[in-house]
Structure formats: C-alpha cells, structure tokens
Amino acid sequence: MAKPVDLALSGLSKHYGRNVAVEGVTLRIAAGELVALLGPSGCGKTTTLRMVAGLVEPSAGEILIGGMQVTKVPVHKRNIGMLFQNYALFPHLSIAQNVAFGLQMRGVGKAETAKRVADALALVQLGSFADRLPAALSGGQQQRVALARALVIEPSLLLLDEPLGALDKNLRESMQVELRQIQRRLGITAVLVTHDQEEAMTLADRIVIMRDGKLEQVGTPEEIYSQPATRFVAGFIGAANFLKGTVASRGAEGLAIALPGGGRLLLPTETQEAPLVAVRPEAIAIGPADGPLPGNGTPATVEQVVYRGQMTHLYMRLDDGEPLLAYLANRDGAAPDGAGMRVGERVMAHWPASANKVVRDN
C-alpha cells in the first residue's frame, strides 16, 4: 500500500447561483485518519466530499492531498477511491472485471492485474465470487466488492459516501467493524459522509459536524459528545435538555443559577450573563419530590414513562412548562428508579455539576 498522505481543505466553498451549499470549509485530516462529516441532509457534507473527489468543482478554496494542490486536477487523475451509497458496481462486468477496471485504466499488465484482483477480493473475503455478476450478490457483498475495487488501485484517499446506508441494521454494524479494520490495517486516510451519528461514532477518529454549509464543531467522538460547543451539536449528537436561568449568586465555587421552574444549577464559569446549559438525559437521576433541593436539580412532573429495555425514558415537565428528559438505566431488565413512577407524579430530578455543559446558543 502506498504511504498514507494527509488531506487539507482550505476555504472550500460551493455556490449554486445564490444558494450556498458549502461555505469556507477549512479542515486538516492527518495521514491514516478516518474523519466523518456528519450533519442533517442539506448541510453540505456530500458536496464537500464530492469536491474532494473532483466530481464537483469548488467555487472557491483549495484542496491539497499530501501537500499537492489538486483543486484543478480532473477526477480520473486524482487517484482517489470512493464508495457510493448504491455501490455503483458496473452491472455488465463480473466481480473480477469490476475490481480490475481501475488497474486496466492504469495500464497494469494482465498477470499483475489478476494477482492484485485476487488479493483485493481475498481482503474482502469474496474470492469465490470472482466470476459472478453484481446482480447475483447481496447488498453487503456488493459494497465489499466496491471496497475491493476502490482499494486495489492503491488510492491516496478513500472517500465513503453513506456507504452502508442501504444495508439493514445488523449487517450495517458488522460492515462498520470490517470497514474500520481494513482502513486501520491499510493505514489509508479516509473521509466518511454520514447522517447516522452512531456510524460516525463507531468508525471515525474525528467527527466534523456540519450545518448550513459550515463547520460547526470538529473533535473526537468523545469530545463532540461530552463537550458539545453549541446547542445544535448537543441536540444533534445524542439527546440533550437545554436549561437557561438567571444568575442568583456568585461565589468562590462559581455561579449559582436559578431556573424559572424552581430548580438551580452550579457552574464553575465566570460569565456575566447566565449561559445556556445542556444536560444529557442519562446524567439525570430521580429522587423523591419532598427531598431537599439538590445543588443541581429541579422539581418536575412525570408526563410519560417509556420502557426501552436497557433504559427507561422518563418524559417530565418543569413548572415553567419546559420539558425534561431522563434516561434511567435498567439493571437486569427491570426498571428500579422508574418502577414506581406514574404519570402525573411529582419528582425531584438531579444531576452532578459535571453534567452541566455550557453551550453556545445558535
């Protein structure tokens, strides 16, 4: 395999008339790293990927692969491998011919082509399918052929455009693991586009959250989840409760914030204004309503109890009308905390101070 190279995007933009698809994306992806572009549909993630591929011409900005300027290089000279959501295998060519295609375009000799095709098919465990046509294979097998076809040309970069989106859940999960193992083993730099946050978490070294054509936050899956920078990120990755109150007092340990619904928060920050605070549902615990008001907590009324197996989802309403969601872990499949709770019951929701994430409101 060729030596892994890095990818640098600088001020990359794409405008369609007056519509802005991508605006000023600047990003550096290290050699051998797998980065996921994650966001809702229309956020510009696919357009960004297609600009890297050379399938869409940027309106502005630059693309550097391994330090080489490729912004103006045509698609077929970029040496990039790509997986498409619908696999895009050549329906009229056998599996072996599909994998050999890129090598034939490069003028590789017959004997070497045959050997490399066999190696690539062995890598994805489809050696015995060489003479079949794509239509005879299942979706998962087809995508593995597409992977072999993309990797056999020893690309400098692997682009994955929702590659597992058309597969059912179980197959998708096993393919995620396989894809990750192969990418790690070959040490190839890869960019994944997905709208599935679990897929991004499972596969990526780093996640790039995009919104309205711009980068919203870049970080490891853990950073993105535990330190969301904005309200959008906190709500897009996992679920979050958003709380906003007024400054009640300033002390040595930080800011005490009174919530309009009667609860309170303690924050170790020193802002003038009371910031927006996100609290993950799984951080919230439930206590008896007549207990003392905890450091971080609020009284609430139970509106709905949903048993989900490993978790019970508890939908509550604060006294000012704002919703509050808690995920209560069920041990041995039983719901200890949620067991006795009924709709309409008054409870005290509380959480540790470390669960308070200050986010930008956007």
Place this chain on the structure above:
Amino acid sequence: MSATALPQPRGIAWPGRSSYVSLAMLLPGLAFLFAFLVLPSLVLLANGFMTQHQTGEVAPPFTLANFDRLLFSPAYQRTLLLTLKVAFVTSFVTVVLAYPLAMAIAYAKPWFSRLVMVLVVAPLVVSVLVRSYGWQLLLGNSRTGVLNWLLEAVGFGVTPVKIMFTEWAVVVASVHVFLPLMVLPLATSLTRINPAVIEAARMLGAAPWRAFLRVTLPLSIPGLTAGISVVFSLTAASYITPAMLGGTRGAMLGNLLEQQVTTAYDWAMGGAIAFVMVAIALGANIGATWLIEYRQRARLRASGAR
C-alpha cells in the same frame, strides 16, 4: 420469493372471467387486420413462388425462379445490395449522430434537454413528400441547389456536390427523418443508467471517453439495438424517398417492386421482392432482439444466479 409476492403481469387479465368480453372487443380489429393485411400479404407473398403467365394470371407451376432472378441476376442483385447498403449506412450515421443528442436529452439541464428533444422530433411532423421536395431544393446537382450555390459562393468551385439522384441523397434524407427513432430509445436507455456508475468509472481513472466506451456504451445497448432495428428496417422498406431523391441510380427494393407491378405487370416477381423486403425487416428485428437476449442469457450464465 413466495408466489403471492410475484409481480402481477401487466396488461389485461388473460384468460380470466372477462376473457370472452375481451375477445369480443378484439374481434372487429383482428378481423379487419386479417382481411386487409394478413390475407393480401399472404397472397402477395405466395405470388413470389408462382409463375407469371402471358395471359396475365399468376398461377402454378410453383417455382423459385423469381427468387433466383432477384438474388443472382446482376441488375436485381444490385438493387437488393444497394437497399441493404443504404439501410446499413443510414443506421450507422444515425447511431453516430444520435449518441450526442441522446446524451444531451438524458443529461443536460431541463430546458436544453427539451430544446434538443423538440429539434430531434421536428422532422417527424413534416410529411415525407414535403421533406423530399425540400431535400431536392437543398441537394440539387445544379447551381440552383441551395448547397451547391452556397459552396460555390464560399469558393468550392462550380457545383462541387453531386449526390442528388444517387443513393447518398437517400441516405441523407433517411438519416434526417429516422434520427428521432434512434435518439429516443437511446435517451431512454441512457437515463436508466445509474449516474454513480459513470462517476465510479471516472474515479477509477477512466478519462471521459474511456468511461463512455467501457461503461455508458455497453449499458445503452438495449436502446441501441432497438433504434438500429427500427431505422434499418424502415430505411430498407422506404419507397417515396428513393423514388424522389434516388433517381435510377438510387432505386431501392420498394421502387423495384412498384416497377414490377405497375410497369412490367409481373406480380410473381413483385411477390418475391415483397417477400425479401419482409424478410429484411423481420431479420433486423429478430436479429436485434436475439442479440439482446443472447447477452442477457450470457449474463445470467456468468452470474450463476440461476
């Protein structure tokens, strides 16, 4: 797949409870076709195997002499081969011209795609007579021919193009009118190709023309064969175009047939010519269909799917 999940066959239910009603409704049309198409055709085709007597009647003894004359006597053989040549050249030129047009219709922006479509289909709405007179004006061998007048004005000498009343004038006019019949099935075939497949070829290192040859072209073969079979058989069967533009040098089987029946009063020979013309049209259609099915069979065999 379970039996219940099988897709329902398209079209009318046949046979079913309503089959008698369907049959009754079909009957007038079938009877009309039988009386005025099938029967006369059979009579005409049968004439080809009989003898034209001096008395004017076409009757036994049965003979293959007409076919022998048509296929092996120089004058008739020349017309037969010319017909095949005109049909072949027209099909070839049409394919070459049709691909870019079909690609424009399939891939261009909607307004441009629609414009091309209108331009391509336009010749079909003009009557064949009007079209042929138009080509006579354009292609005239003298200075009054528009093309020659234009070329002379630009400095190509006096009447540089002399294709009027040759088979080439027939080819030009046939390409003009049959182009849409090639473009439309091709465009349909092209729009059925998943665009990601062509993008995949490009990303694997194929320059645009190689992606076309290795991916677009083979995947558009169903449209191509449909177009070729239609254009080939219609050109081979044409009568008015060669009569008006081909002259004596460009006369085709249709003109020979007319001449045999109306001038020579040789209905037996006419029947033989008609037989060969039908055979050419059927041959083109069956040949094209067989080609597609052969490819599909080969594909299935290769896939090991069933």
